[in-house]
Each structure stands twice: as C-alpha cells, then as structure tokens.
Amino acid sequence: MPAPTHPRPHTETLANGLRVTLRHVPGLKRSAAALRVAAGSHDVPLAWPGLAHFLEHLLFLGTERFPAGEGLMAYVQGHGGQVNASTRERTTDYFFELPTKAFSAGLERLSDMLAQPRMKPEDQLREREVLQAEFIAWSQDPAAQQQFALFEGLPAEHPLRGFHAGNRDSLQVEQAAFQQALNDFHQQFYQTGQMTLSLVGPQSFEELKALAEQFSQALPAGDNVAQAATVPLTVKSYQQVSERRGNFLFAFDYLPESSVEALAFLCHWLNSTKPGGLPAHLQQQKLADGLKAAPVYHFNGQALLQLEFTAPPESLNAIREQILDWLNFFAQQDWAPLRKEYAALLERQQQVSGALQLARLDSEQLENGLSDRGAEALTQILSEIGTVDNFSEHWHLPAANPFLRANEPLANAGLIRGQTSAHRGLRTFAQDRSRGRRERSPMQFSQALPDSTDEGAIYLRWQMKAAASTDLHSRLQRSLRQTQQDAREAGVELTFSATGNQWLLKLSGLQEPMPGVLEHALKCLIQVDADSTLAEPKPPLILIRQLLELLPEHVLPSAKTGDDAKHLWTTSRWDGLALGLDQQTQSAMGLALSRIPGTPDNQLPTPAAITAHKHWSHIDTASSEHALLLFCPTANRDIADEAAWRMLAQLCQTPFYQRLRVELQLGYAVFIALRQIQGQTALLFGVQSPSAKPAELLKHIQQFLIAIPALIEQLDEASLSQQRQNLADQFGDATLASRDAAELLWQARLAGHSSDYLEQLISAIGQLDRQTLLAAAQRVINAEGGWLCLASDPAPQTAWQATK
Template structure:
C-alpha cells in the first residue's frame, strides 16, 4: 500500500504549453495517466450536436502506427489494465492505468491517437451506428431520461438543455461541412495549450517529467483557446417531482473560482445521515428516506447544484422548508472542526487510492479540503440560496467519524477467539492442511500478502440454511448504510452480499480502522428485525448490468428462503480469511471476532459447480433493449484449467469486441471477461442490442467461440509467448495491487487451493502451449463445464433447459 501521499502534486507548464501534474508515490505498483482536453459537447458548432462525443469514439479506432488491434484499448486490456474516456459539457477526459514497465508504451499510444487519428469515412459510418445504438438505449433508459429532464427548468437556449450525445441524424458524416467541422474541432482543441496531463506512479518526479515531455513532443503545439461563454442560467432555483423522487435545483451565475471546493464541502455535509442533520430529520418526520446532493455543472462562474430526495411528490414543499432551515443553521456555524475532519478524510482517500484514482483526482485541479477562499465562496453560495439568521434549535453538527481517529496501540497482543497459544503467530490458510491436521480457528490469518503496509482485507462468510428474502436483504443493506459511509471516508470499502445461502461481509482498504468497523458492521447486521426499515429503491440499471448483477444468484440456486434474521444468523455456520493485517490489527480484532453470529466452522462445503448442461434463465429487464450474458465455467477447479481460461479470455477480448460491436454493430454494450464466482472460474460473454434478440445474439457468440481455435492457430510462437508473459505478469507481486490480490486469494480459498495459489497460477500460465490451449478451447466450445445463459427473453428450444 502506498505511503501517505503529499497533499499537492508537482505542477508546471512545459515549454510547448502542455500543463502537467506529476505525483510520485513510492508504494504504488502501477502507473496511470489522465489527459484532460478543455473542450466538450458545449464547444461544438450548433449545427452538429454530438460531434465532440463522436470524435472521442473515433480516436480509439486506431492510427497508421497503431491499428485498432495494437492501439491503446487493446494494449491496456492485454496487460490487465484499465482504460476509458468521457465527454462532458466543457471537457473530454482520456485515462488509463498499466503496470509500470508497460506504462511508457501506453503513453505512446495515447499521444499518437490524439495527434494522428485516422478518421476515414468507413470507420466513421460504422462508429456512427454505435452511437445510434447508444442513443436508442439512452432514450429508453428511465434514469438517463430523468437526468436529462433535470435541466427543463433552465432557459431553452442554454446548452444544458440541448442534445449532445449524437445519433444517426445529427452526425451527417457524408456531408463535407460536417467533415470540415470535425477536423476544425480537432485542430482547434486537440493541441498542447488546451490539454492537461496528470501522471501518477512509483517513478521519481524526474522520470515522470521525462515521460510527460516525450508525450508532449508528439502533440500539435498551440495556445490556449478561450471557450465560448455560456448564456446565463437566469434562474435561482426550481423543483421537479416524479414517482417517489423529488429534485431541487439551485442555479448560480456568478460564483467565485473556488466554488467547486465549496460545493463539494457543502454536499458532503448535506449527504450525512447522522443524527441532527437534514436527512435524519426528514426520515424522522417521514418526509424522505434518502438524499443525494451533488454539483452537476460548473463552468466560467456558473454552477448547478442538484438535491435528489427519495420522497413522495407531496412532501417536496415541506422538504424545501426544512432544507432552507438547515442551510440557515449551517451558515451560522463554526466550520473549523468540519474543515479539519473533511481534510482528514480527503487525505485518507488519497492514502488508499490507486494510481488511476490519483491521476484523475489531479486532473480535476481541486483544492484538497476547504481553503479560506473556499470558505468565502461557500458563504456567497449560501447567501445566494437565501439563508436567514433564524433557524430551528433541533439541528446540530454531525458527530465526528469514529473511524478516522488513530487507535491506541494495545499493550498486550492477546489471543483471538478460537486460537490457542499454538496459533499466536500469522499462518497461511493452508499450513495446517499441509501438516495433516485440522485448522482450529475458522478465521484464518494469511501470510500470502505482506503485512508491512497500510492495506488489508477481511472476508467473513456465512453458510445459511435458507436464502434471504428480498425484503430481508433490503433491511440488511439498510442497516449498514451509515457504517458504510463512515468506513468509506476512513479508507475502507465495506460490502455485504447475501447471494442465496452464501452471505459475505468484506472489508478492504486501510487496515488500522478495520477492527472497529467490523465490530460496528456486525452489530448493525445482527440487530435487524421485522420492523427495521428497508433500503430505498436503487437506480435502474441497463439490461446487461441487470444480468451481471443477477448472475451470482443463478450460479448459487436455492428454492428455500427465510425472513427471520435472528433465526438465520443463529443457525448459520461461518469462516473467514484475513490478509495483509499486521500484528496490532489482528490483536485489535478480538472483540469484533467474539461477536460474529453463528457457529464457527472451518469445513464449510465448497460451492457446487454448474451442472454439465445448458441452463437458460429469463430475466425481465423491463426494457425494449435485448441483452444476453453467457457464462462458461471451467469443468473443474484445477489451476491448470483456470490458467487456460485466463489466457483464452485475454486472447478473446479484443477480437470479440471487434467482431460483435464494430463489424456486426450489434450494440454499444459488448464485452468478454473472466470472472470468479464463489471460487468458480468462468468466461463471460455479454451483449446488449437495440435490435438483435437474445437467440440471435447467442448464435453470434457461438460462431465466435467456434472460431477461437483459428485465432490460436494464427498466433506464431513469439506471439503466443508474449501473450503468456503479459498474462503471467498480471499476477506478479511487483504489479498486483493489494485489493486485487486479496480477492484472488479469497477465491482461491473458496476453490480449495493453497495459499501459494498465485505462485502456482504463474507457473501454470507458463506451461500453456498451443496444444493445451487448443484443447481448452474445444472444452469451452463443447460446454464441458456447463453453460449458464441469462437473457431478456424466455428459454429457446433444446439443448437449453430453463433454470429453476
């Protein structure tokens, strides 16, 4: 885990005008780049809405130097990294993360695609159809339409009211005038004066600067261009009501430069659910169940603040009165303690962030906290909203986050529940098995990850006699909400998932806070009863994401359900795994572990594999879009089979995307990936389409699978060796982040592997030859591990069987 980062990265402007921010973090295992272009959807000519978004897509289609199969997206994915881009109102962002040894080549590809896009007509025509598919999905997505409707209270002429995504009608690529506008936009804005590059990694500042200078040398040089000023927002506030949703919008036309930090600070305290705050009071009055405040627009002195309430429409007038009362109270308070805590949590967030998060944070160029200039901006914003001197007496500031405070070292390490003196030290989760004796403690402390850093992970699993009903699951999630928020601010991600009879509580991040967070979480979960409130409804997901969310439930099927939380906890059996925890953290966990409900059991059964059949599950996605997700598990849990599946996943990723999205243009949501579900390794192939039905999508996927042996045969020995090495490098301790390593080791435990699983996996990847890979591909095609298909249509004819 990286050491605490300096609050401010190094910032300078290079000789050719490129602004750079450089962040050296010695403990990082990867490097990341975030490139921001000061131009977005509001900067395009009015005649061509969607042009900026369209250009962002075109830049990923390859160049003469790096064709699509060798471009940034394929390169990053081939090295197990992350890559994406985003077009907003006034900015366009490109960002990626890679193992450090592969980073410079990623920067080469990014600079080349920005400076030398191919942009031929055939590519443009194909990509326009992709944007058309996105537009169709967007126009039918209730959440997207609600977001678009938020701006209806603004003047019709303001660009926020316009359509900027692009579709077949607005992107008239055959028109010479459009081509001229496209090239003009690229030449005007995609040059050094309009760009900011943020780099974060373990390299020294000198090395990072050398990378930035080389990157800059590949770009067209230009001066900063003044972006056109927007028309006035011309309103102060307005409201919108919907089904169980209420929206309040506050518009500002002349806010100071520091208003971004001020609004972020205000939203943080608005969103707090602690006693004495706005949300807690609204819940007590049965006016609202949820609140989310977020700034949705900020440019050239203009800002737009959105407050969404989970509440019936008739409550919105009363909510608005309580909101103004709370804002008036907040405006009169001494913010010094809040500023101190806010700065502490931002520092903690940086401390546990990876390279990509840090690079993206730096590209925003925000202050890390609320400076004095931000205080002045916040006072102006509150004044513009209309706060008054009088307010109710029942308000008070939220209690301090208990998990942000450093804990005192324990005088005596002591013993953890279930341990004897023979268990005092750290032990791997396979040592007892290898010594031919049974483990006596169900919580296993593993040495598979180093305990010398700040980062750790805790997994607690319960095997239940019945699955939780939807109502019970909702109440369990609600019970954790405040603890999750406090934990996140303290650098720990806390998640709870009740997948059928397998319930999992997971903590990852800053280990010092974990014992206390674990204790609070267990208390929350075990105090749930029939009268506990349910969690508010979630934002609807696009169909393909709905299938992905439902997948674990269908891998672990169970007919029996239960709604009595106390009985389910009492009859449950549990085990766990802790990784990367130092001796002090282990010792501090004693009280929390003594409160784990259920029966300790170090012999929990392994998850049953999918039956060797073709099962089809129909998921009603409530959408006119079609979606299909094909899950292809390995036939067994041998590491050799897992290694083969991982290499197949790497080989398939780019060709699958190219075939189904680019060539066949089936839809914009197309992906293939390897996933592990309860220790089961599987290849996933997913497509969402506005036109092709699931049966047709499945046929295209099967045709692709049948062509995998040919893909393997086309690789020469050097190419195959390179793919093997790139895959093996992803599991090397030098490049594998702690959070990802912990998840791999947890899945290894569920699969029954030993704690040297990562070393064994690297060896198994190195042993993969062409013959072995072809054999694995044939097992995949033959569905020897069984296939599970989740789709938006009912089951077709044989050989598919409807899942129970």
C-alpha cells in the first residue's frame, strides 16, 4: 500500500512576506488552496459590525478582469470543484479544490479577487440584502441563538458579546465613513504580511512553490499587522442552560500558543463514549446524554472551552461535579499511550483526507498530535481549571481503538489452488466453502476500480418487508455510534441509512480496517434490541437542510413501518458491491460476510422511480422562513439522459445563482445540483427565503427553466465544446477520486448499468450536441420524468398531487 501522507507540510515565508505551506501528495487527483487572512469580525471598527463578513461576500462578486460569470466561484463550479469562504472572530478563510490541470487558473482568480475587488455601490446594495436575509435566518435559528447565548457569562465589553453578523442597519453602504472603513480594512489586512497560503496537490514541491510565488505577485506587499487587542475574559468558568440543553464553559486568559493542540487533545478524550469515560458515566447515571466538548474561541492566549450536554436543569450541579471529578482523574494519568493513539488516528485522518481537507488543516498549522509543549500547556489548562489529585475510582481510560492496529498480512491472501497474484481479476468464493456459507454470494467484488490503492468502498443493501419506524431507526443509529467513531478515527467512514424499505450500510476509506469494521457494524445492527435507549435529539437544522434530509424518503414509494428488528432482518433480502479492495482485504472479509442477516439475492429489483406526475409534499416546520426543493428526474435511466442532465446542471449553476440570489435577492440559500437517489438521476433546485413563499419561489424556478433553451442557444460552438470537455474530465481516471468513483458506480448498479458505466458516461458526454441539450431541457420543462416538490407550504394549485 502507498506510504502515509507526510504528517507535516513544508513552511516558509516568501520574499514579499506571504507565508506559504506546501504539501506534495502523489496519490491525489485534485489540488487545493486555502488562503487565511489574519483578520476577522473582531478586527473591524466598532461602528460597523459585520464589515469583515460583508467584505468576504463582496470579493466573490467579480473583478474587472474576471466578472462574476468568469470569477472563482463560476470557474470552480464549471470544473466540478468545491469553493467557499468563512469569516470568524480573528480569521477569514478562502478555499477551493479543482482538478489539477485547472488549478493554476483558479489560483489566478483567487489572487485577483483578493487584490482587485470592484466593490461597486450597486453591488454592495444588493449584497447587503443577502446579508440581511442571512441575519433574519440567524435571528430565528435556535441553534444560532443558543450559540450566541453561550457568551452571556463573559464581560459585557468583550467582543464575543457583541453583534458581528451584519445587517441592513449596521452596513451603512451609503455613508462615506462606511466606505472609508471598508477600504481601510481591505488595505490594512488584505496584503501579504497578513496572509497564509496553503497549497496541496500531486504536483512536485518545485511546482507548488512556483504556483505560490506566482500567486503572491498579484497581491499588495505588506508587513504583519497587530490585530485589535481584546479585554480579559476575567471569569474562570460559568454555566448556561436552556430547557433541555446545558453548557459548562471554562475561560482562560494567558495560555501559551501550544494550547490549541492541548485543547484539541483534551476534547478528544472528553468526547470518548467508551465505558469508563465521562459521557458513558453521565448516561449510565441518567444525568445527561450527548456530551460534546469543543474549544469555541481561541486568540492570543485567550480560550473558551465548551462542554455541551443534553439534560434537564435540575441535573446541572451533579453534572458539574462529575465533570470536575473526571478532569481530576485525567490530570493524574500517564498520557503517553493516549498521545500515541491520538497521533496514530490523526495520521489515519490525513491518509484519507482529500486535497481540500489537507489544505485547510495546513492553514491551522497544528502539530500532528500532542507535542511536549502541548503537554505542558495541557497541564497548565488543567491547573487553571482547578484539578486536584482526588477523584472517584470508577473512572478509567478508554480502551484502545481496535481498528487502529494493523492486521498481519496473509500469505497468498485470497488465492485458490492454481491461482497466482497475476489472476487478481478472477476472485471467486470457492475458497469460502469451508465456512459452510453460500457459494454464490450477492456481494460483487467489482474490478471497475483498481485494487492498487489503500482505499476502497463496501455497500451492503437490504430490501426489507417494511420500513423502519422512527423508534427503530433511532435504535439502529445509536447501536452503531461507537463503531462509527472508532472507524472514523481509523480512516473508515461508516454510515447506515434506512430509506423506505431499502436499508444501506456503507463503508468508505482505508481498506485495511474494513473487514473488522464491517464485522463490528453487523453485530451492532443485529443486536440492536439489546439496547433500549433512544438516541439523543439532533441539533436543529436550518430549513433547507431539513428538506434535504427528508428528500430521499419522499423519492421512494411509501412503505408500511415495522418495529420488530429481528423479524425484519430474517425476512430481508440482501446484495452488495465492494470496490477497490485487494485480495488480502477480500479474504479477510470472510467472517463478516458469513454474518450478514437475511437471504442473499442476486436479483434484487431496481428501486421504483416516482411516477411521471407533479408531486408536492408539504413539510410542516416551526420556521417562519420559507424553503422549496424541486426534484426533476430523468424519464428513464439511460446513460445518455444522465449525461444531458449533468450538462444542464453544469450550465445552469452560475446563471441560476445569479438570477435568484443576486438579481432577485430571494434568499441566501440558492442552488442547483445534480442529485442521484437510489439510482435515479435528477436536477435539484433549492431556495430558502425569509420573505418569498414557496409558490413564488416555484414560479421563479419555472421561469428559469423556460429560459434554459435560450441559455443553450447563446453558447457558441467553442464554449459548448469547452463545457463538454470540462464535464467529461470530471469522470476521468486522472481526476475522479476513488471515493467519488465508488459512489457513482454504486448508483450505476442501482440504475441497472454495467461495470463499465464510467466509460459509457464519458462517451455519452462527448456525444452531447446543442440539439440533444435543447431536447433534454424541454423534457425537464415538460416534467416528463415527473417533478417532486418539498416545500414549507401546502401545494399552491390543483396541478400538483399532494403526497405525505
């Protein structure tokens, strides 16, 4: 298997003051950049709250050289990449990921928008309305308000107590004083001495450095500027409580720089749900559930550590005693084995991280584990909390993660008599006869992905006699929680979903731990009835995310529900797909495969599609905002149609965003994407608005749909050819990450396609012409594949069929 990612990137400061980190990772198929500006919402003048966040938005509105339709966001979306930005208290981050051959042009756009923003008055007025919509949503979001209330125990003059979101009242763009402050802030902080650029990709170190130097030349040079000083936190600890949630907060004023890694290490072990730890004990004593520890603020020696839990207010004093008792215990332990395991799991995380994750990690510039200085800082933190050497005897350190220990290699693993390593494409289950298990397994070991990398994926699907009830679904999810945490730390993402009567267990990431993870996961799911405790409530989601979470359930036909897990498992039928696994991993899966519940079935039917009508599902929420999702599937599952739908999604992303968010200012959550659910390909439109109701949102989406043919006609042949090439490149071996390829191949199997689906898709994209796209757009407009609408209001007209 390939060597692990090097734990530390190269770091240096260029001649003009730009600090850069460079990480060369040969196995990556994409490249990423993360640009951190050492300035945030607490660094703006007190008269203009929200100015830093506002500037972040303005930079994406285009420059003279790259207008909005050619700027970073449009460019990244057009190449199937990722792009975003974030303004925090003391930092502002801009980050994107692209196919490597398109990366340098992305960097060019990022440097231009940072150095040469237009900031025209009309653009500012429009964008202020977007922030106003965000502010309204923020002010009505329970989770956001709970987060804001966290700081009520701090001194009133500390900036954490202030308002920094920005809205129509605080962003006085018409005033000359505001414009002066906006330009001063940009000139003061958006220069090389205040920036760190992190680049990650398969390029050589020399190539990455050349890209960094070229990037820096477009930026104004400057020296590092001291950020605004802050007032002492003064308090040591305090509590904040609501009806069902409580928080303990510990405040620190004079910590060393290495306290960042120390707090991360402490929170990792505070959050461990294994027996003997704090969350398990609080749950066992029925004091609290769902403990989560995290540092919520850190700057210049100040830090705020939050411990959040689900519990009634009357348990608060008892919980505080238990927290302090555990901290007393932890302070007296030998951290050496914990430091070793913590470093191992961070290394695993880097192994499975993509370019964007690594770039963002590098911008934080943390140690890969807990260094000696970090251990000294942790000792200081625990001392300031007030720990003593007296604690209860029931505490003990968590058991080691079973999936972090490497398995011994098997000699000639997976080979049967007469087979050599040259026969790796001939995997059968003949060698499993001694287990007395089925010889013809519905688990297909696909050769569609190479087995020469250290990553792979496993999909296990059951068709049940009934859908899982809410109660049973909660039990199933809870039963997997500890295995999911251990698996994630070991580099395997484990998920379980029960959508209608289709249940899916999915593993993706490092293949070496997968057999053990699969075995543990199956045991947890089968024994779910042994644990009668329900899962803790999830934190509230914003409205559009609520709809997205509910969408898969509405795409499938409704099914009766059942609570008897044992009966549902024994009457189920299952199949599966494994991708990218080498012979050693396949052989090691034998025991897990023998424990799969239900009857194997090589002929499970393709999940049913929604009927070709207009279906409307009203989702009743407590939000005063409005949101709508419009799901527009293909009329059939032909790859040619899928290719056309993908091209339409690519062509429409930027114009749809520009029309509904920028021009009409309907809301801040506006998108169009291609979505595949149970093998069904669809265009998905989404909008959340503080003012426009779903009927109005639908009208605007339909008007946009009608305009798509004109959008296609406006493309000249060269532009159409370039769009076609950009789309095809996203599915080529040189660009497509194995994890993304596995998901595409799984959806292809659900749709009934063969294992050469990716090659067929690339070919179908290459054959797209203007007339084909126009015909596809007309089929979307006519709803030939049906439309499914999820909305926060009932159906507006009789043309829609109301569904549950």
